[in-house]
Amino acid sequence: MLSSVVSVAFHGVAYGMILYVISVGLSVTMGLMGFINLAHGVFAMAGGFVLSSFMARFGVPFPLAVLSAFVLVALGSVVLERLLYSRLYGAGELTQVLFSIGLILVSMASARLIFGDQAARVLLPDYLRGQLHMMGRDFPTYRVFIIFFSLGIILLLWFGVERTRWGAMVRAAVDHRAMAQSVGINTRLLFMATFALGSGLAGLGGALGADILPVQWAYPFEHLVYFLIVVAVGGLGSLRGPFIAALLIGVADTACKYWVPEFGAFLVYAATIGILLWRPMGLFGVRA
Amino acid sequence: MNMFRLAASAALALAATAVSAQQTVKIGFITSYSGLNGNLGPYMERAVRLYLKQHEKDLGGVKVELLTRDDTGPNPDKARQLAQELVVRDKVNLLAGVIFTPNAMAMAPIATEAKVPFVIMNAGTAVITTRSPYMVRTSFTLWQSSYPLGQWASKKYKTAYSLVSDFGPGHDSEEGFSKAFEEGGGKMLGKVRVPLQNPDWAAYMQRVKDAKPDVLMVFIPAGKTATAVMKNFSDLGLGQAGIKLIGPGDVTTDEELPNMGDVALGVLTVHHYSAGATRPQNKAFVAAWKKEYGQNETPNFVAVGAYDGAAIIVDAIKALKGNMDPDKTMEFFKTWKNPNSPRGPISIDPETRDIVQNEYLREVKRVGGQLANVELETVATALKDPWKEFQKKK
Amino acid sequence: MAFALQTEKLCKSFGALTVADHIDFRLEPGARHALIGPNGAGKTTFVNMLTGVLAPTSGSIFLNDQEVTNTSQAARVRLGLGRTFQITTLFRSLPVLDNVALAVAERTGVAKRMWRSASSCKDIVEESQNLLGVLGLADDAASAAQDLPYGKQRLLEIAVTLGLKPKVLLLDEPAAGVPSHDSGKVLQQLEKLSSDIAVLIIEHDMDLVFRFAQRITVLVQGQVLVEGTPSEIAGDKRVRDVYLGEAHV
């Protein structure tokens, strides 16, 4: 019993980490820019495809391919932000919903045209395969890697937001947008940089997670609900909130599947409703 | 640039057949090009087009027109609307295609009411063909593969666990396998049904691992889900824990094998078709496929279901000389036999209008640097859908 | 005699910060009463407690001798308490007429009706037009509220509240943001208000306060400093200290 608790916690945390790395950008862009960006999953999908095609076609080693996923997706998102998103800041949530659904459809069709119907092929390097044996249980090496790597990213991110000048500006802009503008923060540049970072992280998450959440052209729609739940339950504009929420969802989902698989996805949705009724702003929300 | 090639080849095929067109047989072809498992539709269409292209000269001047429609995934009302339009507006002689069970079920009343023969080329829930006397199936049922799988497994293993997707075919597979396994003296340690769209598989695999069965039977719809399952099976070390992975052929469909990589090696499945089968008819089929659609393309079980579906239609047209009276067509369908399908000899059971075929035990092996499902033995010959046979006995 | 509005030992604190400290306040029927005080004295908090936007920490509120400390905002409105907002709060995209009509319909209970057409509710439309006429907005009835000049928006704000036929009217800085040459117009309209209505005005414009009010309460740091007639207040040294002190700092 105890050992199965350990396993459930472990798998849940690994899954939660992926969810967090993908979704945290969404929490920040939605909190900072007030943009209901349903198309966030597009960036995660792009990350997965970058990883897979770099490794399969150009023989790029795994670590470099992961890095490329982050960089390329971040750069690509800047183009989108300048061309499209920036025109719609403050355009009303309905317009943003319509736009982001349109973007999802276009990117799904494009991904299918370019990459075909199969899921992105990810062949992990040998040193990340197999199991680690600890405490009388086996733990898949790749998931252990995901947990530690994501933790590193998360700490780096938190440090950046809590301790740097850029972070201070972001926090100021999230809490008091008008004030931030009036004290001369270049919100245009700030938004762009933040958007790029958030999307880059999504790309990174999509690439890292491609072995667990297979990346295929239908990806942005399939996982949308989970990303949204993480953000809504965690609270907009917060870094900690979605982290707790992602872990909660990861562990709850895994526990439910392990012990009471006949309940399917009930638990996650019921928990979402419960938490949101208890705390309508999410666990750590700055604004609803 | 799939789209353009497809369109071009379609245009060519039509132009070619149009030369001596006195008579036209219209086929309303509904399948899934978009949405969940939208990747399967193109296999179906390509197979039909390939067969028509190979056999258009045998048609005696009768022109075949294929009207393709996208039902956008498991979307029964859409499928029904399309079928209705095809029948009413386009006045098709036949309906064909369909990946998903609910779509086929929703279309059944149309076939009955309009008396339009309906060739099901994939959807595999056993009960479908009972819903309309105008249905015939050229694909498979899940009982056909899962029941012999259970029989075979019960001879080699003592305990089993089943993991299936939570929808009709999944339920069929679970029931077929466990019935046979338990009849053969085996013991089911557990049965889990998994939501169709399930993000993370680790929890289920852990559950199975902790139950320590001899063998794990998996059915999930073909495609990327299968890859995810295989990877998790290997990541969690179920193989090292001494658990054998088996299933109907959907777990190791031919086109997904490259994505799975070495983790698939040694997986045993029972299915009616493998692209790697060495019978000459199949080699010819695979070669023609690669010639038509590219060297990296491989047909799969969806393709063969549709290929034989096209065969039954073409044979009917030949026999009836293009006069597709619905009842005569159905009479022809009911006695149809094809000893030379890429999957071996097949026929239609006159009573149930369902496919009768062989089932093969296969193992994933490396053949010439590529992974392939290699047929080891024939575990069932000329097998009728076991579910319907059991229903009769009741 | 019943008071139109009365508070007893009304307190509100946010954590360690006390913004209302045992306020005892009385508004007589038909009164013209002003509440003044330096910035941060707690005037807006006080108004928000009176109207039910904020719940007090302790103490009680009475409206015509009826305790309303815990009743909802909507219920207080039905008991005759109307308020305007410091920051203009209108139905910006709706026509001026509808801004008032919504309030009138709410008061008369017509707003719940789903089955007849709004524009055929002659009594509502006429009453709204009359109110607009009284406040000099008759010609603007068809414009969107957001298209009005700011001074007129302040008047519309009052018109909406008057549509509720309040017994007690709380005016939260009615002239805020209005150019000084226009604030006279606002005052003019205020002076025309029926004497049945008890008016409590919160205002920074001292000129307006002293011309309009018959009694003045001075609030400082959440406490009532002094209350009296305009001339008493004008002569009060403590009040002068507060304002002069503020002016010098």
Next chain:
Amino acid sequence: MSGYSADTRIRWTEWLPWVAAGLFFFLMPEYLSLGARILIFILFALSLDLILGYAGIVTLGHSAFFGLGAYTAGILSARLGVNDAFLQLAAAAGMSALLGMLTGAVILRTRALTLLMLTLAITAILLEIANKWSTMTGGADGLSGVQVSPLLGLFKFDLFGRTAFLYCLIVLFAAWWVVRRIIYSPYGAMLTGIRDNAARMHAIGAPVYWRLVMIYTVSATMAGVAGALLTQVNQFVGLNVLGLEPSGDILVMLILGGVGRLYGAFVGPVVYIVVQDTLAKQYPEYWYFGIGVLLIFVVLFARGGILGIFDKLRDKWLSHSRPKSSARASAR
């Protein structure tokens, strides 16, 4: 354009949809099944417009009511043998109203993303129930065996979809009439007030929350009727009537047509479904590319949806003849 300044007489342009539907029936008899599908989605969009366009409630879970209505009608026939069309409609309306009232009472105190997620979670849970409770709902295989007796004992649902089309048209007409009355009523005016400024509505003494629950219930009822129609026309219910996808689709259709203007709910589904149907025949694997481009185009160049374009053109034209356009209570 609703409220106390509105002219409530039916303008000649408002008859156009009905004339078009009539012409469609006679001129395109082969497209009637597509036509019935469009009518059903118009009704669904209309119900959404009532809460989204007029009361400002943004939801990703409106399929909960559509789906419940569809399953209620289906289960009534396939499991309980009640085949009377009007009984099925009434039952579907009743169940959806009940669900609307119950869920509305719980969730309508929240706003924005929270409300969006709560509505989404509710329809997702219903989807799970429909999937798991297969003895009642048929699960993922769908519920077949639904039958509808001939209407009034006379009109059978035929293969050409004539009866289905006219039946849907009549139900839609009735719903349109109800919705039109509501939005021009004091209640409708009050709803636009809530949408425009909920805080002000509180301050003039409106019990905002209960008013929202009420209209949410009305809207849910109507969505339930739309769902029941889909069941009756198809004689089948599939899981695809519940969950995120149908909710998102109907939201897109409505915004595409134009929100809060009554006829946006007519234009949106017509354009969306016709474009989808046409593109899907040409490019079955890539049709959603075209839809996506259409949506982005509308967002960038035609805020306020397709009807918004007409408004802009009219305003431009009017601005030549009149100095200033009058206030319009149109959508954001």
